[in-house]
Amino acid sequence: MTPLPRNFKIILDRLENFSQAEKIPLEVLGKISADEETLPILKLELNPQSTAQKKVLISGGIHGDEPAGVETICEFLENKLYSPFLKDWRITLLPCLNPSGYQRDTRNNYEDKDLNRLFKLDSSCTEVESAQKVLESPFDLTLELHEDCDSDGYYIFQKENLQSTPPLGRKILNAIESIMPINRSSEIEEIPAEDGLIMRLKEPDEMPWWPMALYSYHIGCQRSFTLETTPKLSMNVRVEAHLKAIEIALSQY
Template structure:
C-alpha cells in the first residue's frame, strides 16, 4: 500500500485557531488586526497595513465568505506569513474570514441561512453592512476575493471588465503548477475560456449583489474572484490560491511601475 500523504491543515475549520495565528502574523508583519463586527457569537476582524504609505498600491484580499471553502482562509494567512511582509511596496487590507459560523460548521451560508455573498445590496444584513462600513471610502488598486467550488474541474477566475491589462490568464498560469485549469466552456451558466470568465458588471445584472459588485462599484477597477476546485487536495488548493495572490501582486506592481 502506498504512503498516504498527511493533511497539513487538519484544523482548517477551527476559527479560534485561525484568529490566534492571525494575531501572531499581524504583529510580526506590520499589520493592525482590527475587530469590526460580531455575528453568531464570533468576532470578525480585518488586518490592515499599520503605516500605509502614499504611492504604494493598495491590495485587498478576502476569504471565507462561504464557510465550506477552507482553503481560502488558510491561503490568505499562508500568503501573509510567507510573502515577506512588511514590504515597502504595497499597502494591504485583508478580511481573513467573512463568515466564521460557516467556517466552523463547514457551511456555505451563515447561521441565519443566508448566502452572505448575495447580500451586499442589503444594509439590513449586519455582517455585510459592517464589512461595507469598514471599507469606507478606501480605493484599491487590486481586489481579490477567494472562493472554492464543488463543481469545478479545476481552477478558474471571474475578472471584471475594466482597464487593460487583464490578469486572470497569468494568475491561472501561476496556479497551474498546483491545480488543473477548468476546461469547461460554460461555468455557472457563463461562457468561460481556459478558466477565465471576464464580464462587464452592471448594477441591475443581478438583484442580489455579491461582494465583488460592491468592490467594483465603489472600491476598485480590478476585482477578481478566484475559484479553486473543492475536491482537489487542500494543500494543492491552498498552494494554488497563494500562487495566484503572489502573481497578482507582482503584476499589479508592474502596472504601477512600467
C-alpha cells in the same frame, strides 16, 4: 451540543500570534453571536501609513465551506509572503468574513444567509456591513478567495476597468496551470468562460443582487477578481494555487 466541524478559535489564535509578533493590529470590525460564543469579523492592515501607491484587499471565507481562502490568508501572513509587495502596495486583509459558517462548514452564515448575495441591498448582516465599511475607501484591486465543489479545476471571475493584453486573469491562470488543473468548460455557473477565465459578467445595474466583487467594482475598484479553487484536491495544493494567484496579481497588476 455536538462538536462543530471546524474551530474558528484556531484561526483567531494564529492571527493573534502573527499580530503580536509583527506588531500589526488585529482589528475587530464587528461581532456575531452564534453557537454559544462570540465570533469576531477581523481585519488586518499591513502598512496603512505607507506611501505605496496601490491598495489591495484580500478576503477569504465569505462562504464557510470554502476553507482554503482562510488558510491561504493565514499562510500569506505567517510566512510573510507579503514582504516583496509592501513597497508598491498597501495591503488589507479580511481573513474570514463568515466565521459561523466556517465553524459549521456551511456556505451560509448562522442565519442561513448567503453573504455573497447580499451586497446590493441593505443586508442587515454584520458580516456584510463590515466588509462594506472596509470597501468605502476604494481599492485598486480586490482578490476574493473562494472554492467551488462543482469544479474540477481553478477558474477566475474578472471584472475590471483597466484592460491589458493578455488579461491579468490569464496571467494568473497560466501560472497556476502547473499547480492545479484549469476548469476549461465553455460555461461556468451559466456564464461563458474561456479556459478558466470569466470576463463577460453583467454590469451591476443588470443584477438583482450583488456579490462582494460587484459591490467593490461598483464603488470604484479598478479590478476585482473572484478566485476559485477546486476542493477536490488537497488543502496544500489549493493554498499553493491561491498564493500563486495573489503573487501574480500583485506583481503583474
